[in-house]
Amino acid sequence: MAMILSIAEQSVRQLGGEASVLARQRRDHIKIDRMMTYYESGSGTEAERQRTLHDIVQLTFSHAFAEEVVLWPALRRLALDGEELTARVEEEHQEINELVAELERTASDDPRHDELVGRAFAWIRQDIRDEEDLLLPRLQEALDRTRLRRLGSAWETVRRTAPTRPHPAVSRRPPGNAVAGVPLSAFDRTRDLLPVGTRAPNALTLVVAGAAALMAWLVFAAVRHRRR
Template identity: 60%
Template sequence: MNAYLAAGPGAPARDRLWRDFVQLVFSHAFAEETVLWPTLRRLAPDGEELTRRVEEEHQAINDLLARVEKDKDDPRREEWIEEAFRLVREDIRDEEDLLLPRLRAALDDRKLRRVGAAWEAVRLAAPTHPHPAVSRRPPGNALAGVPLSGFDRLRDLIAVDSPAGRRAALALGALAAGAAVAAWTRRTARRRSR
């Protein structure tokens, strides 16, 4: 965020910094929503209330970043970006001051490392762009996340500013999602047959 703001309007690095920011925000938030917050809801008496607040923050960020991605030529774009940065900073404070200390208090080192490893695995496979209509909670977010992640990661690799690029990314994303579903189905069938 600081590097983006320091680059100044029109700087060539800004587009890359923005893409990096968006990818980091969404993969990070998706992993929190899929791994950390369900754990906190199970362990902390006020976990439901706390995670609901953070999910609302995540949704506001998601909606705002979707608007920034959709309306690239809107004169309010820089205002939206600064607002997104403000919301992300608030989200970080809430998580570091409220949520993560509760997880730390509820889990021993071994369990905390396992939760951290699960978070990292989900983050590496998470969607990298805003999808405002996707549920913030499992299993809805996880089910939607598989095809969206494939689509997003292909979208990150190829230009999708053209209709042909969007069709190609969509087709490749659908193919990747189909492969993931097939692998999951085979693994589930093998487990059941044991």
């Protein structure tokens, strides 16, 4: 069996075109790496660097969630070593989740902040290498261009509506991650609307507040109905 090149070393045409899941994945990887390099350079104001870090977190977690929901289940079905390969990258995702969750509890002027960022970036880069060198070539080996484009469309759809923050306690596999995805995405994307650095309420607080608001609306609607 011929050895398939890392997707980092192939042209867009070899990857199946712009719509292929392989090309989509690589575009995100390049964007994440560029943002990490910019952050590490120390360029820009502190506010700009924190905005960049925020953008890295958003893209990294929405990207990884879509992989776990769409790509890795497909790889486990298609490749004999799919279980081993996906278990490896899921462990990397879990490490990144835990590090970034800890980072979000740490102020930007805390001495541990830069250490946590450095460790998280190292894991993200390792994850990118493993995906481009090991996992994604196996998908390329098993699927033709049409199926790679279809998988790319499914992956992109999930990525655009996925959670954007770390959730270490959530399962890395379906159906647990898929079931949790909708409420977590709503929670994360509400937080994303807040200014960078704003301390958001935790998920339970928002759930309780939302339930209270819903109850108040139902009571109001019932009163109005009785008055008619």
